Amino acid sequence: MTPRPFRFSVGFGGADSRTEWQKKAQQAESLGYDVITVPDHLGMISPFPALITMAEATNRVHVGTMVLDGAFYRSAWLARDVASVAQLTDGRFELGLGAGPDFAKPEFEALGLPFPSARRRIEHLRELIIETKALFAGDHQPPVHHRIPLLVAGSGDRLLRVAAAHADTISLAGIPVGADIDSDEIGDAALARRSQFVRDASGTRCAEIELGLTVQAVEVEGHDAVDLTLARMFQPTFSDAQLRHLPGFLHGSAHGIADTLRRYRDEYSVSHFSVNETQMTALAKVIEELR
Numbered sequence: 272m273t274p275r276p277f278r279f280s281v282g283f284g285g286a287d288s289r290t291e292w293q294k295k296a297q298q299a300e301s302l303g304y305d306v307i308t309v310p311d312h313l314g315m316i317s318p319f320p321a322l323i324t325m326a327e328a329t330n331r332v333h334v335g336t337m338v339l340d341g342a343f344y345r346s347a348w349l350a351r352d353v354a355s356v357a358q359l360t361d362g363r364f365e366l367g368l369g370a371g372p373d374f375a376k377p378e379f380e381a382l383g384l385p386f387p388s389a390r391r392r393i394e395h396l397r398e399l400i401i402e403t404k405a406l407f408a409g410d411h412q413p414p415v416h417h418r419i420p421l422l423v424a425g426s427g428d429r430l431l432r433v434a435a436a437h438a439d440t441i442s443l444a445g446i447p448v449g450a451d452i453d454s455d456e457i458g459d460a461a462l463a464r465r466s467q468f469v470r471d472a473s474g475t476r477c478a479e480i481e482l483g484l485t486v487q488a489v490e491v492e493g494h495d496a497v498d499l500t501l502a503r504m505f506q507p508t509f510s511d512a513q514l515r516h517l518p519g520f521l522h523g524s525a526h527g528i529a530d531t532l533r534r535y536r537d538e539y540s541v542s543h544f545s546v547n548e549t550q551m552t553a554l555a556k557v558i559e560e561l562r
Contacts, residue, residue, distance in 0.1 A: 274536055275481065277561055279554065280306035280545035282337045283325075285315060292321055293328035295548070300332040302555035303562055306365060308337035308545070313378045319356050326360040335365035337442075337545060338424045340378075342371035342392045346402035353403070354413045362417030367442075369424050370396040390429070397433045404437075424485070428468070435472035435480070440543055442483035443469075445505045445519070452509075452516050462518035466539040483543030484535070488514070489553040490522035497522075498549040521557070529560035 281304045286292045299307050307325055309318040322334040334356075339349075357364040370392040379386040387395065400421065407415050423434035424442040434441045448461045462484075470477050487505055490497035502514045514520055518535075521528045535541040546554050 275540075275542040277532065277536065277558075278305040278481070278483075278543045279558055280304065280308055280335070280337065280483075280543065281551045281554075282308040282310060282545065282547045283321075284310060284548065289324055292324050296325035296329050296332065296334075299551065300329045302551065303558040304332060304551070304555075306333045306335050306545075308335045308367060311336055311339045311343075312375070313381055319352055322356060322364065323359050326363055333363045333365050334360055335422065336367040338367035338369035338422065340371040340375055341368045341396040341399050342375075342379075342387060343382075344399060346399055346406060349399065350403050350406040350411060351413070353419060354407070354411060354415050357415060357417055357419050358413055364417075365420045365422060365440075367422040367424060368396060368400065369444075370430055389427075393427075393430050393433060396423075396430070397437070400433070400437045422483070424483075431469055432472045435469055435474075435476065438480065440481040440483055441469055442485055442543065442545060443541075444485045445487075446484075446517065448506075448517065450508070450513075452513050455516050458516045458518040458520075462535070462539055462541070466541060470540065481543050482539075482541050483545060484541050485519055486521060486544050486546045486550060486554065487517060487519035488521070489528070489546060489550040489557070490515070490520070491528065491553045491556050492524045494553045494556065497553075500549070501547060521554070525556040525560050528557045532557065532561065 281299050283295050286295060296307050309321045311318050318336050326334045353366050376386045420439040422440040422442055423438040424444045425431060426445040443465055446461045446465050466482060469482060473480050487502040488497050488499055499514060502520055506514060515522055
């Protein structure tokens with residue numbers, strides 16, 4: 272079987288002007304990234320106009336959400352906005368959805384909305400996906416001329432089962448590991464267990480699903496100092512040494528990291544890798560090795 276091609280995604284959190292958004296998008300495209308994404312939080316730019324602006328400044332790269340907080344949306348509203356962005360980006364839009372993280376509770380309070388339980392947020396996400404797909408399958412207005420790929424990001428068992436049933440891409444946002452992690456082998460074993468969980472949950476859909484990993488840090492020899500912000504967000508009690516053993520922490524030479532990603536793809540079926548913009552130029556060194 273031919274290996275699934277690698278795809279690389281970079282997320283941008285903000286910029287001060289339209290020109291800056293477009294320059295960032297052009298840089299990502301020139302560095303070989305496949306997808307540019309924007310998150311969905313109060314206090315940040317609205318993702319849809321930002322994505323349209325970046326699509327207008329680029330030619331090849333796709334644009335997407337990483338990820339919309341599904342708990343904020345209803346299917347008719349989501350379908351309208353997604354169809355509009357897909358149309359205005361000439362089919363280069365990829366929809367990323369999540370159930371809504373626990374740390375988003377203050378955003379619900381700011382909106383005057385009750386904060387549902389994690390179980391209810393995940394159930395709402397499942398319903399949202401099914402209903403939105405049903406709307407697109409009908410005579411939706413605005414019309415949907417291009418297939419819109421669906422990415423679901425998360426880490427828990429219940430959410431990954433929903434993703435396995437419905438998503439085109441599943442992005443593993445954090446791999447559960449024990450506090451005794453002291454080697455890359457332990458991190459690899461954790462990734463192996465999680466990827467196997469997704470394969471088992473997806474059943475006959477397994478071959479259709481693109482499996483991804485949120486890269487928490489990239490430490491390339493000879494490059495700038497590594498940013499540990501995201502890694503510490505996922506594992507706040509871990510030492511720096513322990514963080515380096517996480518499967519989402521890539522470290523070594525560009526050639527060595529490229530070999531690691533090939534192994535992740537060949538052994539664990541992980542071929543989609545997403546980073547935030549602080550890691551963009553570091554991972555670009557690795558992309559050069561893989562293209």
